[in-house]
Amino acid sequence: MKNNVTFLALIAALGGFLFGYDTAIISGTIGFVKTQFDLGTLMEGWYVSSALVGTILGVSFAGVLSDAYGRKNILIVSALFFALSAIGCALSGSFTALVAYRLIGGIGVGVASMLSPLYISEIAPAKSRGRLVALYQLAITLGILVAYFANSFLLSLSVSGKGADMSAVLNKIVVTEVWRAMLGSETIPALLFLFLLLLIPKSPKWLTMKGKSEEARSILLRFMGREEANREIGNVQEVLRKKSGGIATVLSGPFKLAMLLGVSLAVLSQVSGINAIIYYGPRILEEGGLQLGEALGGQVVIGVVNVLFTFLALWKIDDLGRKPLLVYGVLGIMISLITIGGLFYFEVDNALLLMIFVLTFIACFAFSFGPVLWVLLAEIYPLKMRGAAMSVATMAVWVGTTFVGQMTPWFLENLKPYGTFWLFAACMVPAFYLVVKVLPETKGKTLEQIENYWLTK
Template sequence: MKNNVTFLALIAALGGFLFGYDTAIISGTIGFVKTQFDLNTVMEGWYVSSALVGTILGVLVAGVLSDKFGRKNILILSGLFFALSAIGCAISGSFNELVVYRLLGGMGVGVASMLSPLYISEIAPAKNRGRLVALYQLAITLGILVAYFTNAYLLSLSNSESLIDSTGMTNKIFVSQVWRAMLGSETIPAIIFLLLLFVIPKSPRWLAMKGKKEQAKNTLLRFVNEEEADNEIKNVEGVLAKESGGIKAVFSGPFKLAMTIGILLALLSQVTGINAIIYYGPKILEEGGLQLGDALGGQVVIGIVNVLFTFIALWKIDNLGRRPLLIYGVIGIMASLIMIGLLFYFEVNNTYLLMTFILTFIACFAFSFGPVVWVLLSEIYPLKIRGAAMSVATMAVWVGTTFVGQMTPWFLENLKAHGTFWLFAVCMIPALYLTIKVIPETKGKTLEEIENYWLAKKKN
């Protein structure tokens, strides 16, 4: 039974893989696209952040559509977006056309970023829900890592003797405009994700919310025994009876604090500067003294560390808890950002030292903010409006990401590298306060118990 849940969680987590892949694959294309289309820093930022605007659009519609049509059906829609975007980017004829396809891919990311962890949380038992939802973040880091390897491999291939004399479309995609091959490579994982989604069942909690009690029970029986399935259905019916519908209930009722926590946590996770490293890593590393080829190699090392330290979260999130991971992680993130800023400020020409603190930053993010945010967002909202509420909170993730993606070139040009990293460090002060003073611990609690916690807190 446990393996069955894990298998379904892994399929849903592939949405995270595509999220990470789509986010990171662009890092190897920025220089090529900037040169080919003669982009200034503002247009360079738009090329990066256009997908993020699409992501916000995807998040906005995903919640309402998933509450109405189901988590599974809208995840399938995200798979279609990913595939169409990858193919379109590879064959786009102009910068504007490229941006349109990046927007479409962003919509796929937006839908998947909200629904993949939400779906996993709704099928997972309370005792290992944190670990299963954290698989989503692990998939993101794997997607980022595979994208880095893909970029490095395709860059090497474009300079290989086997293709140097090629002509026509092969030369255009793999040599003279290798960014097309980089962006188009996402087609393969997108199609795999799309096909596997037809295997997963509909969310049992969504089925129960829609009054399809027998279907919900039959789905639950794939993971738990009959007594546990009946209890799950009973608990869902119990919380539904207490809830008032409409998104207004989240902002004004007993779940107002949960909504506030979710939005702030989501926004603060992005102003750590994580995506400045993911998107503009090669540019930052080149400024630190590395050549482009070495910088792309440095990105691969960053990706490996990102994956390895996410396993700490999978290992500890269900017994140590969500809050301790966040506290330790935020402290480590702040210290690393300050040190990176100092290295750039004093122009310390030691790329190994710079990489050490960048990797420390990545490691701290990977076991804390990275997985914990998605776990908390997937579990703190009431069932009746969980999709819509998580849409709002997830949108805060992408508003922050869009801001960082658009503004990082400007920050690096005007605040310089040291000022940029120190700005991110300052943004971690409210994150530390929120984690220590406000966020409740949710480990080991069912989604219905968490919901009742907010209801009880309102009465006290």
């Protein structure tokens, strides 16, 4: 039973791997694309954030379509978008075409970023839901790490000139314009994701919501006994009889606080500065005294730490709960950001010290905001409007990410690195308040119990 559910969760979590890969692979291409297309600061930001605009588009329709046609079917659409984007970027003939294909990839990211954790939450038992949904964030960090390794490998291949004897097209992609190979490498995991999605069943909760309880029961019987399966379906049917549906409910009814909390934490998680490090890490580390090759190597170390500390969350999220991980994580993020800003402000010429506090920041994010946010967004909304509500909250994630992706070059140039990191630190103050004072603990509760909490509150 357990292994079967875990297998399904791992397949769905591949959407997170592609999310992380797509997000991080661009970091190794920025310098090359900027030089080749002679981009200014704002256009450099547009190259990075264009995919993020796509994610907002993807999220905007993912919830409605997944409520209508099912989580599985729309995830398959996202896999197709990933593959099309990777191939298109590798072959694009102009900056406009490159941005267009990045937008397409962003749509895939937006859809997967909402539906992968949602699907996992709907197949997972309450006692292990946090751990299984956190697999999604682990997959994101692994995608980021693999992307860093891919960038380093392809860069070394390009510099060595070992691909000089390839055909003219391959030589252009792999050697002379290596950024094409970096972006095109996403084709492999995209096609794997597409194939594996064909093997997973539809969400039993979605099927029950659509009145297909017998089909839902037959799927649940693969993971659990008949009595437990009947109880799961009965719980969903009971919730459906209550007046908790409609997106308007989330803006004015008992779920208003849940919506505001989810959206606020979603935006604040991104303005912590995590994507400034993911996207512009090499540039930031270069300003701290590292050479480009060393900076790209530093990105790999960042990726390793990101993965390792996500395992910590995976291990403890269902034991300690969501709140303790967020409380200590947000505190650590604030302290790290303030310290990094101080190192730049006082011009401390110590690249190792800078790297230590960047890694501390990454570690704190990786065991808190990184995995816990996706777990919360997948479990705090009621069934009838879960797709639509999670679309809104996930869109908030991408609005924050787009803002950071677009504005970080401007921040670094005008506020300087110290002002940029101190600005991110200031954004963690309201995050800490919400976690301590407003956020309920949801560990061990069924999705239906969490829904009833908001109704009674």
